[in-house]
Amino acid sequence: MRKLTRRTFLRASGAGAVGAALAGGLAGCASTMGETQPTSRRRVVVIGGGWGGATAAKYVRLGDPRIDVVLLEPNRQFISCPFSNLVLAGLRSLDSLSFGYDGLRQRGVTVRHETALAIEPDTKRVRLASGYLAYDRLIVSPGVDFLWDQVEGLPAARDTVLHAWKAGPQTVELARQIQAMPDGGVFVLTVPPVAYRCPPGPYERISMVAWYLKAQKPRAKVLVLDANPNIVSKTALFREAWKAYPNIEYRATNRVIAVDPGAKAVRTEFDRITYDVLNLIPPQRAGQIAVDADLVGADKRWCEVSHVTYESVKAPGVHVVGDATTGLPVPKSGNVANNMGKIAAIAAVSLLNDKPVPSVAPGNTCYSWVSDREAIAVVNAYKIENGKVVQIEQRLTPAQSPAVAARAVGWTQSIWQDVVG
Amino acid sequence: MPRAHIAAVGAALLAAASAPPPASAQTPAPMPYETTVARVVTCAACHGVNGNSKSDAMPIIAGMDVGYFKKQVQAYAANARPSPEMGPYAKQILDIGLDAVAGHFAAQRMEPTPLKVDAAAVQRGRAAAAPCVVCHGANGKGDPAKGIPSLAGQPPGYLRDQIRLFRQDARNPGDAALAALKALMKTLPEAQDADLAAYYSTLR
Numbered sequence: 001m002r003k004l005t006r007r008t009f010l011r012a013s014g015a016g017a018v019g020a021a022l023a024g025g026l027a028g029c030a031s032t033m034g035e036t037q038p039t040s041r042r043r044v045v046v047i048g049g050g051w052g053g054a055t056a057a058k059y060v061r062l063g064d065p066r067i068d069v070v071l072l073e074p075n076r077q078f079i080s081c082p083f084s085n086l087v088l089a090g091l092r093s094l095d096s097l098s099f100g101y102d103g104l105r106q107r108g109v110t111v112r113h114e115t116a117l118a119i120e121p122d123t124k125r126v127r128l129a130s131g132y133l134a135y136d137r138l139i140v141s142p143g144v145d146f147l148w149d150q151v152e153g154l155p156a157a158r159d160t161v162l163h164a165w166k167a168g169p170q171t172v173e174l175a176r177q178i179q180a181m182p183d184g185g186v187f188v189l190t191v192p193p194v195a196y197r198c199p200p201g202p203y204e205r206i207s208m209v210a211w212y213l214k215a216q217k218p219r220a221k222v223l224v225l226d227a228n229p230n231i232v233s234k235t236a237l238f239r240e241a242w243k244a245y246p247n248i249e250y251r252a253t254n255r256v257i258a259v260d261p262g263a264k265a266v267r268t269e270f271d272r273i274t275y276d277v278l279n280l281i282p283p284q285r286a287g288q289i290a291v292d293a294d295l296v297g298a299d300k301r302w303c304e305v306s307h308v309t310y311e312s313v314k315a316p317g318v319h320v321v322g323d324a325t326t327g328l329p330v331p332k333s334g335n336v337a338n339n340m341g342k343i344a345a346i347a348a349v350s351l352l353n354d355k356p357v358p359s360v361a362p363g364n365t366c367y368s369w370v371s372d373r374e375a376i377a378v379v380n381a382y383k384i385e386n387g388k389v390v391q392i393e394q395r396l397t398p399a400q401s402p403a404v405a406a407r408a409v410g411w412t413q414s415i416w417q418d419v420v421g
Numbered sequence: 422m423p424r425a426h427i428a429a430v431g432a433a434l435l436a437a438a439s440a441p442p443p444a445s446a447q448t449p450a451p452m453p454y455e456t457t458v459a460r461v462v463t464c465a466a467c468h469g470v471n472g473n474s475k476s477d478a479m480p481i482i483a484g485m486d487v488g489y490f491k492k493q494v495q496a497y498a499a500n501a502r503p504s505p506e507m508g509p510y511a512k513q514i515l516d517i518g519l520d521a522v523a524g525h526f527a528a529q530r531m532e533p534t535p536l537k538v539d540a541a542a543v544q545r546g547r548a549a550a551a552p553c554v555v556c557h558g559a560n561g562k563g564d565p566a567k568g569i570p571s572l573a574g575q576p577p578g579y580l581r582d583q584i585r586l587f588r589q590d591a592r593n594p595g596d597a598a599l600a601a602l603k604a605l606m607k608t609l610p611e612a613q614d615a616d617l618a619a620y621y622s623t624l625r
Contacts, residue, residue, distance in 0.1 A: 059452075059462070062449070062451070062452045063451055063452050063454045064451055065451060335466055338466055339463045339466065342462050342463060342465075343462075343463075346454045346459045346462065349454055350454055350455070355454075355455055356455075358454065358455065358459040358460060359460075360459050360460050360462065360463070361460075361463075361513065361516075362463060363463050363466070363509075363510060363513060365466065365467060365506060377505055377506065378505075379505055379506050379508070379509045379510065380509060381509035381510050381512055381513040382513065383513065383516040392509060392512045392513055392516065393508070393509040393512055394509065395505045395508050395509050396505060397505045398505070403582065403585075404505075406477070406478050406578060406582070407478045407479070407506070409476075409477070409478065410467070410476040410477055410478025410479050410576075410578065411466075411467055411476070411478070411479070412476075413475060413476035413477065413478075414465070414466060414467050414468065414469055414474060414475065414476045414479055415466045415467070417469070417475060418465050418466055418469070418470070
C-alpha cells in the first residue's frame with residue numbers, strides 16, 4: 001500500500017499555504033508521537049542495514065564520531081546474498097553467512113530494528129511506528145523489491161513460490177526442496193529481465209544446483225527460462241563451466257508470464273512447463289520505501305542519483321545507495337553497494353562539515369562459483385570524469401580455477417568485516 | 422575475537438565460517454576524508470581498513486614500501502604482473518595518483534595477519550627458509566633499497582599463492598630480474614610451500 005508522505009500529501013493538497021497550514025496541524029497531531037530519540041548533535045539516519053546501508057552507517061562514524069548515526073533495519077541479522085547460492089548446493093550453512101549488528105553498535109551506531117514507514121524530505125524526518133526521527137542527512141539503502149504483478153498468478157502465491165533472492169529463510173527452504181526432489185525431477189529456474197540484483201547470480205545458482213544434482217540425483221534436470229537473450233554476465237565463462245553439466249537445459253528469451261503452483265506449472269510466451277521444484281526470480285525494482293518516498297524515476301523502478309554524492313536527484317538531503325540506484329555504469333552487486341555506502345558517507349560527512357565533497361569512484365569485484373571448488377570473477381574499475389562515473393576497464397578471469405575460489409573466500413573475509421565489523 | 426575464527430581457511434575452504442571480528446574497543450582517530458583517504462577507502466573491501474587485510478588471500482598493503490608498491494601497481498596496470506582483480510584497479514590507482522596512494526599506504530601502521538597457523542608447520546618452514554634468507558633477511562623484512570619486499574606477517578594463503586605463481590612463471594612472466602628467484606622456487610618442493618608461508622606469516 002502506498003504510504004502518504006508529507007511531500008505527496010502537500011503535492012496532493014495543492015497550494016503551499018494550505019499545505020503549510022495543514023502541516024502545522026500534522027505537527028500538532030504528531031506531538032503525542034514525537035521525536036523518538038532527541039539529540040543535540042547532528043544526525044545521519046540510514047534506512048536499510050544491507051551492504052550499502054550498514055557500510056554507510058559505519059563510515060559516517062569513522063569519518064566524524066561527533067555525528068549521531070541511527071541505522072533502521074527490521075532484521076536482526078545481516079545475511080550475505082553473495083555465497084548464499086552455496087547453501088543450495090549444501091556447501092555452506094546460512095549461519096556462516098549471517099552476522100549480527102554488534103560490530104556497528106561498538107562503533108557508536110544506534111541500530112534500531114524497526115521499519116521506516118515514510119520519509120519526509122521537507123521536514124527532514126523519517127516516520128516510524130513509534131514516532132519520528134529527525135535527520136540532517138538521510139542515506140537510503142532500500143535494496144530491491146519485486147514486481148509481483150508482472151507474472152500472472154504470482155501475487156496470490158508470493159509466499160509459496162520461492163525467489164530466494166534475499167538470503168534468508170527462503171534460501172534454506174529452496175535448499176530443502178532441492179534436496180527432497182526425486183531423482184529424475186525437474187528444477188525450473190526463471191531469470192528476470194535486466195535490470196535485477198546481482199547480474200551473474202542466477203547463473204551461479206544454476207551452476208551450483210547443477211553441480212549438486214549431477215552428484216546426488218544424476219537423472220534430474222535444471223531447466224532455465226531466461227527472459228534475456230543470453231547469459232547476462234560472465235557469459236563465456238559460464239558457458240564453459242556448463243560443459244561439465246549436461247543436466248542444464250538453457251532456454252534464452254523465455255520470459256515466464258504465469259505461474260500455477262497448484263498444477264506445478266509455469267507458462268512462457270511459447271510453452272507450458274511443469275516442474276518438481278521452482279525458483280522463480282521475479283522482475284525487480286527499488287525497495288518499497290524508495291517508491292513510497294517518490295525517490296524513483298519516471299520508470300517507477302529505480303532511483304537516479306548524483307555520481308559523486310549519491311544524493312537523490314528528486315529529494316535534496318537524501319542519498320540513495322546500492323541496488324536501487326540507476327544511471328551509473330555499475331552492476332547491482334554487493335561490492336558496489338559497499339563502495340557506494342562509503343562514498344555516500346564521505347559525502348554526508350563532508351557536507352555536514354561544510355567541506356568540499358571529494359570525487360570518489362567505486363569499484364566492482366564479483367566472484368561466482370561454478371563448482372564445489374572453482375570460481376570465476378569479473379572486475380570493473382572506474383573513475384570520475386566531469387562529475388560522472390566512467391568505466392576504466394572490465395576484466396574477467398581467463399578461466400575457472402581453485403585459486404579464484406580461494407580469493408573469493410578471501411574477499412568475503414575482508415568485505416563482511418568492512419560492512420558489519 | 423571473531424565468534425568463528427578465520428583460521429579454518431585453506432584445507433577446509435568451504436567449511437570455514439568466517440565471521441567478521443567486532444570493532445576494537447578503542448575509538449580510532451577520525452578518518453580524514455578531505456585527503457587521499459577518501460579516494461582509497463574502497464580498497465578496504467579486499468585489503469581491509471587502512472590496508473590491513475585480515476583475510477588469507479589478500480595481501481596487507483599497510484606499511485608497504487613506497488618503491489615496491491609503485492612498482493607493483495605499474496606492473497599490474499601494464500599486465501606485466503597479470504591479475505584479473507588488480508589489473509583494472511591498478512589503472513584506477515593511476516587515475517587517483519600513484520604517489521599519493523603509495524604514500525598513503527606506506528604511512529599506515531602494518532598489523533600482521535591475525536590468522537593462526539600450525540606451530541609444527543612454522544618449525545618446518547623455519548628450517549626450510551635458509552635459501553630465502555639470503556635476500557629477504559633473517560627477519561623476513563627484505564631490503565627496500567634493493568626492491569626486495571618484506572614477507573613478514575603477510576597472510577599465509579597469499580604467500581603460498583605467490584610461491585606458486587613464481588614457480589609457474591605466472592608472476593611477471595619473462596622478467597629477467599626475477600629469473601634467479603624463479604629458478605630457486607623450482608628447486609623447492611611444492612610440499613614445502615605451506616610451511617614456508619606459515620613461517621613467514623609469523624615473523625614480526
